[in-house]
Amino acid sequence: GENVEQHPSTLSVQEGDSAVIKCTYSDSASNYFPWYKQELGKRPQLIIDIRSNVGEKKDQRIAVTLNKTAKHFSLHITETQPEDSAVYFCAASARGSQGNLIFGKGTKLSVKP
């Protein structure tokens, strides 16, 4: 089945610096790649997503890049702020359905003021 690897598992940055989280996936049929943010004690919520016909997508301080050939996608957060501190999950669609997501193990991002 689909496997999603996510690195690093923890990331600590200084406020204002950039943060990059990387994921790889195994299923070449995957065509939808969302990123979720989970704040402490809360549910995961979508922050940005990308589909396989696009190489890059930006939304203010966050951006996602996709390399389908390498089966690799990344989340970039610029000008990090303390409120960006959370666990971030990448995911890839699996089993032929965009709605059916397999998640990476998560990255705990800490932004130090």
Place this chain on the structure above:
Amino acid sequence: EAQVTQNPRYLITVTGKKLTVTCSQNMNHEYMSWYRQDPGLGLRQIYYSMNVEVTDKGDVPEGYKVSRKEKRNFPLILESPSPNQTSLYFCASGNTGELFFGEGSRLTVL
């Protein structure tokens, strides 16, 4: 308000005592899924359903059952809970894009 509702939110039970965690969504989503979240292991898929009466195993289905008799409901059944099923459980629903998660159900099996 569009939402995914899980119940109970918190439960402490004992080994072998059957329990059901309910999940209901009001967004007319075709797809629903259950995940468990454990420290260091991320969100692991237990079961998913592409539509009414269509369910399939995820990555960690052992010890769980599900049913999808109506579009809005997708209960998770633990027939004989064991301590290794102590976890935080999330139900989610969606169509062809964003998944919406419930608030989570924290289950402890003693």
